[in-house]
Amino acid sequence: MAAFLRQSLIIAAKDLRSELRTKEALNASLAFSMVILVLFSFAFDPSSEQIQEFSGGLLWLVYSFAGALALNRSFAREMQNDCLDALIASPAPASALFVGKALANYGLLLAVELISLPVFGIFYGVHWTQQFWPLLLVMLLATWALTTIGTMFSALTVNLRLRELMLPTLVYPLMVPALMAAMTLTTDLLGGTPLNPENMIWLRVLVAFDFIFTALAVVFVDTVLVG
């Protein structure tokens, strides 16, 4: 167990280090999320009162689109110089490879989200600070859901010719329960409604989703990468 954790952390550190040196995915996701935020302002009246009613939905659309950019490359960038084969051949099991990559992606996605949240607040006049800590909890849980599905399918599609096409088609329908829960909760929290027994059910959905799919991914990633 200790060895597994150490291997995962080494891979996460490697990924984060190479990301911090190039900042490729980080810059691209941030720029892309800004672009979507601007595009939304043309889709509806950004100054209207109604914005409170679907702010959570908008925010998670931004997060999931921008996140897909980063997740897409998670395994694909190991294709150069056959790095993926080297990683698979290393003593670390495929599941440690998955957990490591997922942790690195998690950090990356959270960074993008925490930067674009205040920008969203400024552009659309949403008071995101009033329920900040519950909001952070929702972000932590839902981002892990996006990360675990995204990283798993990044591994699954890494060798495909149509990788860029297949990944979003497969990933978004699977993420629906998590996104639905995150959107409902975020809309409530941004509107000033605290977590209460009524919306608590969605928090449970998120926790269950995280547990189930993390377990599935850890079990099946070996089948996907090694066979």
Next chain:
Amino acid sequence: MRDKVFYLLAAASAALLSWNLYKIFFVLGDEKDQGSIWRIFHFHVPSNILGMSGFIIGMVFSLIYLVNKNLRYDAIAAAITEVSLVFAAVGLVTGSIWARIIWGVWWAWDARLTSMLVCWLIFAGYLMLRRAIEEPIQRARLSAVVSVFGGIDVFIVWKSIEWWRTLHPGPVLTIRNGGGMPPGWQATMYWNLLALLCLAVMLVMVRMRQEGVAREIDSLRRMAHSY
């Protein structure tokens, strides 16, 4: 032997379907609130039952493939999922027609409709993935994993029905209290379920035979290339 079963099923489904159509249109009367359109339920409900249970059975065969790596189970899983997708589509379309007449809209974002559509999209992704991979063993392996992820996601998506407000009429066929239908109508629905089940099994058999032939051609081609 297999041919005999096949033709028997074909004859059974043809006979049952004609008998049911006669009953649905000429024997059973109009419903007092809905008029004539309620007859579509005789196809809507069985199609949805077959579609959903097909996805789950497909997932079970995918799991069997992952355990014993026999390509035959992959062919069964693919055939069942493909046929289920057709039945699920029939369920969605008949539901949509009914909704146009009773609710006045073609589509309502009711939880049950949404979950059915999401399931449909997940397994459409599964079939697209199969198209995108040429190598049979890789295809079987990766699509089996997608099927398992999709099948488990279906449960989570489905569970959300109880937590979201819903427009959809409650379950029509409940075994406990006999549902909301008179016994005669319910019996016709069960008979139609049987007819469509025969049709589904028949289609799965056709599809599996096709898979088998495709595999044979593929291996012959490989053999020819190796000389």
